[in-house]
Amino acid sequence: MTSIWILILGLFLVLNGHTEAFWWGISTAPYQTEDPAVKGGDPNFFKTDWDLFYDAGKLKEAKGDGVFSYTEYKRDIQKLKELGMTHYRFGIEWARIEPTMGKYNLEALAHYKKIILELKKNGITPIICLWHWSFPSWGFDVKDGSTFGWLNDNVKKRWPDFVTLVVKEFKDEIFYYAPQNEPNAQSLAGFFLGTFPPGEKYSLRLFRNHVDRAADAFIVAAKIIRTISPNAKIMSVQNMINWEKAWWDFASYFYDIGQEFNYHHLDRIKDYIDILGFNYYYRVKASPIPNPRIIDPEGLGTIMLALTEKYKKPLLLTENGWADDKGDVKKDYFLKHVAVAKKMRDQVGLMGYFYWSLIDNYEWASGYKEKFGMYKMNPKDRSLVPYDMVDVVKKTIADDATKK
Numbered sequence: 001m002t003s004i005w006i007l008i009l010g011l012f013l014v015l016n017g018h019t020e021a022f023w024w025g026i027s028t029a030p031y032q033t034e035d036p037a038v039k040g041g042d043p044n045f046f047k048t049d050w051d052l053f054y055d056a057g058k059l060k061e062a063k064g065d066g067v068f069s070y071t072e073y074k075r076d077i078q079k080l081k082e083l084g085m086t087h088y089r090f091g092i093e094w095a096r097i098e099p100t101m102g103k104y105n106l107e108a109l110a111h112y113k114k115i116i117l118e119l120k121k122n123g124i125t126p127i128i129c130l131w132h133w134s135f136p137s138w139g140f141d142v143k144d145g146s147t148f149g150w151l152n153d154n155v156k157k158r159w160p161d162f163v164t165l166v167v168k169e170f171k172d173e174i175f176y177y178a179p180q181n182e183p184n185a186q187s188l189a190g191f192f193l194g195t196f197p198p199g200e201k202y203s204l205r206l207f208r209n210h211v212d213r214a215a216d217a218f219i220v221a222a223k224i225i226r227t228i229s230p231n232a233k234i235m236s237v238q239n240m241i242n243w244e245k246a247w248w249d250f251a252s253y254f255y256d257i258g259q260e261f262n263y264h265h266l267d268r269i270k271d272y273i274d275i276l277g278f279n280y281y282y283r284v285k286a287s288p289i290p291n292p293r294i295i296d297p298e299g300l301g302t303i304m305l306a307l308t309e310k311y312k313k314p315l316l317l318t319e320n321g322w323a324d325d326k327g328d329v330k331k332d333y334f335l336k337h338v339a340v341a342k343k344m345r346d347q348v349g350l351m352g353y354f355y356w357s358l359i360d361n362y363e364w365a366s367g368y369k370e371k372f373g374m375y376k377m378n379p380k381d382r383s384l385v386p387y388d389m390v391d392v393v394k395k396t397i398a399d400d401a402t403k404k
Contacts, residue, residue, distance in 0.1 A: 024400070237277045275316050
């Protein structure tokens, strides 16, 4: 049966125009990297739920100006080009586009279009993520988990209009859309671990409700994209963890919750995606007790085989990386995971590999402590300083292109 599905996947790729070379990409998020570009008092000044969460004393470190990727987008794109990247997944900050409920900042929308055009001018295919973990601050109380995020009526009401606005603006330029980034991880951290907005702890009910409402919103977005831009391709960006069953979990209770974390949202949206995008970082024990995250390159293969068997769709590794302030660990991490991806890419219909991330940036509840970037920013002049891994990445991509 496996060989039959490989043939089917190959036929799918051909029929859908995915006959080009392996994709090499980088993923970023707007809240983590962008500077606000407007100040308080400006009609277009905005805040997100993360800003409110910090204001409420729930975060140790404010985001501030990120790494200026909104203003210095040409700087970032130049590095992508130098690396040899073929694709770039970046997000549209909803709060920036709609700073006040029902009122749009069209200048910001035009600025995002400049980023898209600059990418294409440099031979890099843009992939738009419509939501990457941050909500506009309007319309809900960040302290009330039951009305937060996708559970909120105002968010539900405004989401279709936001998606419609963006897709209409970019329909001639954008071929790939990711409606959401890791709604499963954001929901778990926000409603069970309590480290993300709204800071609820151990509410399995709210976690499940939020994942379901996120799936509803994904489907709404997918239908809008299909209507406005029928030739566009829609992808998931799902967090996948290689869960290890704890020896004491005799009834597999926590392990089963881990599998639900991986698959429930995908099960809901599978009929609305063309490409199954997934993020993979580590192996960890399924447990309510914090335990070490284990680097496990072979776990990537385990996850890819499971996704192929379950969904029979072409795969795209949309995030993979490791936090390391020296650079040696993440270089080794990159090489070992790329080796697994390349070894198995034909077997599972893997379209490409995306690294997380371009620049050391604001890592949510961890602030600026975790360093995932290929580059670090020099705060004096905003220039980007490479880690040693950059040369390895360039060579890996160049070698792959030569083999084609």
